[in-house]
Amino acid sequence: MIAGTWCQLVDLLAAFTLSAMIGLEREFRQKSAGMRTHALVGLAAALIMLVSKYGFSDVLSAGRVILDPSRVAAQVVSGIGFIGGGVIFMRRDAVRGLTTAASVWLTAAVGMACGAGLVELALAATAAHFIIMFAFPYFTRLLPQIHPAQTRLDVSYTDGRGILRHILVACTRLRFAVDHVHIAQDGDCAAPLLRDGASTTPVVTLSMQVRGRRPVSHLIAALATIEGVQNVGTAGDGGLD
Known part of the structure; x- marks a missing residue:
């Protein structure tokens, strides 16, 4: 039981660390949703997944009560849309905040992966986040520009x-x-x-x-x-x- 608790704490710590790293990149770019927001989202998503996986073991009964952790994961996916939608706004006929909203969505997924014990996938997703944010702008600058008509x-x-x-x-x-x-x-x-x-x-x-x-x-x-x-x-x- 104690070993299982420590494993859950490690998953929670991994979610907190990786989410804060994603938020640090947003904080560095002075976006509306920064380090604190992303750390909270990832930590909360991991905690929800851990509760979904281990929080109902005392009421399980073979053949009578069946646990389905995927239902809680689906609710996290739909619920995080409210936070993502809150950072999207219009300014002078231009949409702002789409990338920040997507990073919040990814942070929730990273937290869920850590909560589910898939720390390797969470690490890969975090690495992919930094590749997208830092490497992709350089590639897009190399693409041929279409001159507007x-x-x-x-x-x-x-x-x-x-x-x-x-x-x-x-x-x-x-x-x-x-x-x-x-x-x-x-x-x-x-x-x-x-x-x-x-x-x-x-x-x-x-x-x-x-x-x-x-x-x-x-x-x-x-x-x-x-x-x-x-x-x-x-x-x-x-x-x-």
């Missing part, structure tokens, strides 16, 4: 309100590069007037080439929300009101 946008906006600055700021914020900018006022082309028909405030049409890694629809949607912008669209599509 250029799209011509036509933006019509009310003149004299400083809207051009807001348009360029929106392009920069969404990481779109801007080239070949051309501005046409009422006297240069048949630029539309304001929709009420009563105002003669000039409307400027801005034509520009944009390129970025995101779909251009994200930029169009952002520009359409700027106050004073009358029409936004790719060249030849008629724009989006």
Whole structure:
């Protein structure tokens, strides 16, 4: 009995150590879920697995009560999703925290493996984690880069309100590069007037080439929300009101 308890303590210690190591990498990168979070997740997952395996031995009866530790493991897998989902959030139309959420998920698996006595698998998974986090970025930098396609946008906006600055700021914020900018006022082309028909405030049409890694629809949607912008669209599509 004492030998079995020491083995369980060793499994618990292994889960704590490996989980803290994974969390240390996240802490070094200043992520939201750091060393403490990962250590707690791995330790708790290992403890749950140990309780599932050894915590009901006093109620087992041959042919009457059957223990199924896999049921508790399945609940850990589904429950850890709440913690992983808590670190995923949107910022400026970009998803953040996916890698941290995946590392939390892996930490739970490492803790479960230690709790189940599969320390060798836990060590291999931890080593794979560090390979993914430190080696993969160097490999991805060596891959040939696909140059994003250029799209011509036509933006019509009310003149004299400083809207051009807001348009360029929106392009920069969404990481779109801007080239070949051309501005046409009422006297240069048949630029539309304001929709009420009563105002003669000039409307400027801005034509520009944009390129970025995101779909251009994200930029169009952002520009359409700027106050004073009358029409936004790719060249030849008629724009989006």
